[in-house]
Amino acid sequence: MIRLELRVELTYDVQDSNGADFVFNIHAAHTAHQTVVDESLVLEQPVTPDIGTDSATGTRFMRLHANPGPLRLTYAATVNLAHHRAEPDTLAEVPVRCLPLEVLPYVYPSRYCESDRLLNLAFNEFGSLWPGYSRVLAIQHWVQKHVTFASNTSNSNTSAVDTLIGQVGVCRDFTHLMIALCRALNIPARIASGTDYGADPALGPPAFHAYVEVYLGDRWYLFDASGTGIPMGFMRFGTGRDAADVAFATIFGNVVAGAPSVQVRAIEGAGLEVPHHCREALSTASASGSTASGHAALVRGVTGGTAQRNPVRQLPD
Amino acid sequence: MIRLELRVELTYDVQDSNGADFVFNIHAAHTAHQTVVDESLVLEQPVTPDIGTDSATGTRFMRLHANPGPLRLTYAATVNLAHHRAEPDTLAEVPVRCLPLEVLPYVYPSRYCESDRLLNLAFNEFGSLWPGYSRVLAIQHWVQKHVTFASNTSNSNTSAVDTLIGQVGVCRDFTHLMIALCRALNIPARIASGTDYGADPALGPPAFHAYVEVYLGDRWYLFDASGTGIPMGFMRFGTGRDAADVAFATIFGNVVAGAPSVQVRAIEGAGLEVPHHCREALSTASASGSTASGHAALVRGVTGGTAQRNPVRQLPD
């Protein structure tokens, strides 16, 4: 088991005389394999936040209306991670017709992951590889080979296609490109946001991190598209189709933001591991959908190794 | 009450010797205000489809593996529509911090609705209008004024930005542009797919239709971005962030598709209305989220008429 201590400090100056609205996603998610041992939130304004939990993913959103003036927010948590671990070789891709319904949206293109434009490229580069975990890993390595990490090289308009063309970006951009390539092969993939652990200090101080979750077998597995962190040390805040869904803060009103401070520490002790690279596949999600009899029936007919090119969508006019 | 009779015929030639997978969304959705009186499905191949229902929206997906050779599918349904109707003047925009959590994703940009790129334009054109139903209607009229309907002028790459630039498109393109402009103003908007009724025959034979649902007050209301149909006659199949989510068929494998045939008839009789244009706001969705005490508390502080410009998203690196 991994135990992480997190401390996040966010500072803002609300310059709007009407105050401003905030939507935060900075709470550690509640999942089958990620448990919040204790946590605290300090808001240096007399405001009552509204905290809601998305039942499907365990993502927590905090929303509040802040008054004019400084707003300081400190979130601290101790979190246990007892990953589901799987042998990579056992993790198969799931045909679209057998996916749990709630997973289906993650094979569709999204704002920053225009998989529909990468069908040929994905097929040419990865179409002949054996489906499964190893093919997803091949996609990750391809992204790492073609994109160079560099701070401040992208912005909130930058999409997977832009990154593919420009060959430079931050974790978020690596993540978007890897997701888009997976989806172009009909492999469900989503973004996860949270914190990393063990990142190369040369890439800057610890910060919020974006990484990839890919649906294989019966659940979502972790991949670090940028290769800058140690997946076993990722604490999950939220998941979504792409970065549009997992901003750690969305701000409505005239607000100046300070640089966020993020500190993560791995606790050592009896029964506790320190995050390290490992060859097993890791997941913080529970198994989903596979017990439905209909799906089970369908899965029986599935044969591996057949690349299906070019899903055709018939759209309403 | 409206009663519609629908008959859809889809034909395919599966040319792949391994057969092909299909995901269909051609079943009338089950909603609080749309009831399926009876329905039938005929598949001219000995295949067992898997039909799943998305619990959040009532959308039904049918998935199947078809054998090589012709595949003909006939779906017929009789559907009752007893719309929720509301006085337009009473329908307010809901601040993002007060939206039901499940509505939140619909203010984010998506593949075909790049609202993040239209913040200035939306603010310049609509920022000074009084928030609420009438502002959404102003957006619809603006889209109709700037875009010309013309068949075969767009494809599955065409996004709201493309339509804004090119000023031409089909229903789907009008829909994407209207959605993007709403979201740029923080108004939740989504696409709905289904069938229309009463469309100008000059625009072609009856076909699958794409239209807009906007979240106002406590639920989703109908808008017809292209102005080609009569909203009261829309039968809903599915909803989603944009057309990527609501293809009526997604096909995996080497398949040639015939032209779909869609027939809709309004039944006349005692207690039955024929769809007609009306000034009231119409919804086929149930109220959502507003009873949660947290939200209610938050809503109390909301003041109308304040345009909040430029939501700023802080994304993970």
Added chain:
Amino acid sequence: MIRLELRVELTYDVQDSNGADFVFNIHAAHTAHQTVVDESLVLEQPVTPDIGTDSATGTRFMRLHANPGPLRLTYAATVNLAHHRAEPDTLAEVPVRCLPLEVLPYVYPSRYCESDRLLNLAFNEFGSLWPGYSRVLAIQHWVQKHVTFASNTSNSNTSAVDTLIGQVGVCRDFTHLMIALCRALNIPARIASGTDYGADPALGPPAFHAYVEVYLGDRWYLFDASGTGIPMGFMRFGTGRDAADVAFATIFGNVVAGAPSVQVRAIEGAGLEVPHHCREALSTASASGSTASGHAALVRGVTGGTAQRNPVRQLPD
């Protein structure tokens, strides 16, 4: 006559041990109506620049190889401007088949002016206006109404389409959008770079300026797309299809650039006017092409007021 004194200072630090190559376009152009009275160039490195003049436009390019270390360049010039002036009402648009050959490329789309994507928009907005100077002015005013000036809102990737969507930019972006709209109506338009005079100090210190030249009647006339300067005070360095052609410096090698310093002063005295806004059309170019008998013959058949929509290009496969 206008007499302007210009002083430009550019500073660089060449950090490449092999030195670096530079292509400058900071010399006042030699044209029929812009005369360089005197000029001086000081290069604080012992390098011999190569200065070439493009015979078609009078644009001068200076190229040099700089050594490692600081490079300071001071260019000063006194320039007389005796504009060709014309009555706006007399300036007609020229049908493409009658344009001088060398003007033809300026109706084609270019990197930052994707006129091919704006055909419908240009036709819808301006197609019914009477062709000529007043229509071009209507385009300029439309651009000014839809785009807001703001520093640091665009970069070297930003095109006319981006500016149309984003509705914000600097002079260069206004210029690109106005050019693209003109070309979409088959009106030749090009970018001019140089310096402005009389710009609102609120927009920042005097700097290099980008503006528009449109071919009407028998020559190129000045338009200030951003409306920030006084066209009579523009000194021309270069012209081109768009900003890709008129960088004031293009740098090859590892170089850090300082902020450029630009000073312009209008000399007062006998026979000298100070630049001011005027209703006449101004040009610093000479008449071109119209005397060719072939063209004259063709022009005779031209009728005004007919908007020709949608030029169709048949491209080689």
Added chain:
Amino acid sequence: MIRLELRVELTYDVQDSNGADFVFNIHAAHTAHQTVVDESLVLEQPVTPDIGTDSATGTRFMRLHANPGPLRLTYAATVNLAHHRAEPDTLAEVPVRCLPLEVLPYVYPSRYCESDRLLNLAFNEFGSLWPGYSRVLAIQHWVQKHVTFASNTSNSNTSAVDTLIGQVGVCRDFTHLMIALCRALNIPARIASGTDYGADPALGPPAFHAYVEVYLGDRWYLFDASGTGIPMGFMRFGTGRDAADVAFATIFGNVVAGAPSVQVRAIEGAGLEVPHHCREALSTASASGSTASGHAALVRGVTGGTAQRNPVRQLPD
């Protein structure tokens, strides 16, 4: 020497009651190495075309105003090609500061060749290769490896970036991508239009062809980006920055175009070669600029093998 006989037939139906304007570029260019032995033009309408020659490139444009009704145009020519041939190993890349001024625009990005967006990619893929003819050939082979030829997969909006992403296209698209990659490395490259010879009949009947000319040493050399033809058999009509400049017909007015017919035949006989693949570099252009003393002086300092990354352009605001 090569002798080619060309016969082109174009048919149109002018449906505009005012007639329509045409700009054609279907005449064989006059160059130092391409001689028109005889030619004929038959226009089946009583119209007088205006034929102009661009002095810099020898490209000929024919412009005319056609009356309503059918327009048939037959152009036939016999053309001699006595290529300038060079040993590939002797052809060096020319530093930008040493290029003839008229060549400079061909290192800039253009509408369909967004080289400015491909700097990193070009540097990563080709930056370490020895500059010169062999590096350009490596670019050509890379394009051929990554793009698949397929008819009707692109349109007049498709750019090099689109082709790089989509990995499919026609000759024009291969051409644009190869040009963009060359320019990203500061190698001047332009499009040439004309006819090919010896193309694989599987790719369709003989048609107009687009190919690449790259400036190496002291002139423009031929490359066939799509690898579908035999460069020795290319007859040149026009050259330009990209396809925007070399439409074989640009049509203003309501016109329906028939499919063009293109026939090319190589004449055999004494002293005549039939076009064939060869290892030498071929050019139909004359040497340019290299005799200017200034350039010669500059060229002396040039050292090969140094990749200069990321030209930085300082643009006017």
